[in-house]
Amino acid sequence: MAPQAGEKLIVLHIGDPVKWNTELYARFSQDFTVVRPSAEERQRGEFMKALKEGRWGNFAAIFRPFWNTGGEMGRWDEELIPLVPSSCRIFASAGAGFDWADVDILAQRGSTPRSPFSKPGKLIITSAAASTESVSDFAIFLILSAFRNLNWCTTSARLSPAAFTDCHTHSAAISHNPRGHTLGVIGLGNIGFEIARKAYAAFHMKIVYYDVLRKPSTKEAEIDAQYISSLDEMLGMSDCVVLATPASPDGKKLITKERLGKMKMGSRFVNIARGSLVDDEAVADAVEEGRLVGVGMDVHEHEPRVNERLKVLRQVTLTAHNAGGTLQTHIGFEELAMRNIDAVLKGKQPLTPVNMHLMISAVKEKL
Known part of the structure; x- marks a missing residue:
């Protein structure tokens, strides 16, 4: 009625x-x-x-x-x-x-x-618009962590003098400045765009992106972004990939073993989107084989349970779905x-x- x-x-x-x-x-x-x-x-x-x-x-x-x-x-x-x-x-x-x-x-x-x-x-x-600032800030932390091995650095400082010395001595050779590297963003919505904008402004990263809809040229020009119509092609171009889409267009996982195989050897991956979009076991495989040398994951496939293999990998920074968590x-x-x-x-x-x-x-x- x-x-x-x-x-x-x-x-x-x-x-x-x-x-x-x-x-x-x-x-x-x-x-x-x-x-x-x-x-x-x-x-x-x-x-x-x-x-x-x-x-x-x-x-x-x-x-x-x-x-x-x-x-x-x-x-x-x-x-x-x-x-x-x-x-x-x-x-x-x-x-x-x-x-x-x-x-x-x-x-x-x-x-x-x-x-x-x-x-x-x-x-x-x-x-989502209310969390744009918080999530994009957190994504920048995870990007920096993936390039600079921040999980290794922070945990070593807490463990023992030997662990401290080992990290201090050996982490530099496998850590990199983000500047000049290519950041691939999957999903250039409000949050994805703000991540790209901050990475572009702070680190002078080159921005490529994949989305189901291309953004207006004026929006792309703000961050000198290049639209890539093929997700697989974009993965192969990127030094670091950030997953920032709220859902998969077809309801399936976006980041699978096959998709990770399209990424460069020695690249990095960050997920601040949804854990259900990523095969965590495949990510662990990619780290162990050296395809991924840095990973930052705020969301997880089976929350609140976190993949046991990922927990022990020092190249992987794991957080407890905290990206949007501010007052x-x-x-x-x-x-x-x-x-x-x-x-x-x-x-x-x-x-x-x-x-x-x-x-x-x-x-x-x-x-």
Whole structure:
């Protein structure tokens, strides 16, 4: 049942309460009726039951302000998504990735005629823009670590005088300045571009990139970037490859044993995207055979478990999915998710849509 004239639209708020943007949330709560399922109701079985019962009414949006809560129901897939009422137009979630949801299925799911876009489907929104600064800074650290063997340096300083002396004596011969080397970026979105911009400005690295869509020439000119239409070709050109795409276009791993085989002997690899995009065992193989001489991985294939072989390789810097982890990022996640919902439910364009292109395709298929 559609809301009556003057009746507030319902927003389903899943996860922790808003912590920082409290004034914005107060205004948000005045404009919309905000409903918060309990922790028990967010467990998959009970959550699905509640959706079937229409327990929360015909809500128009789903709001998830934190990446570490609100996902207790598990993957949003072909089993769960059909239970979401057709009145729901937008899912705004914290974080940069969206591999926890089948965005193509969301795009196909019909909305009510009240949709401001006249398109079927449900928009999925992430707050990646809020983490751009944090993630790009962290990526620069991992790039530098891959070139300068920072994992070896930092761990040796903590171990023993012998380990200290060994690293001090031998690390220089296999460490390199990033300056002048070629950085290959997979995914030149907001985060990928900022990584490239900082590497270009700080280290004077040569930038090549692969993406499903080429950037405007004016954008490329800002960092003197060269677009490479073949991922395999770009891998072979790069001295260091940074994976910065939120998801694989076909849902499969991007960095496999075969893909790593396309990279130069003695090259480097950094992943600040999604662990599910990379075969960690293949990365370990590539390090042991010398194809990769430096690796930086903030995300892992089977988080929170980290590959045991990678743990013992001194050329590999491993962190615990920390790239976006700053207070400023958390504040931005809250704010951007609310502003996206506010815009869409008031008939305006979304600020940071993920699957708009899929929704457009769905419309074309129905014409």
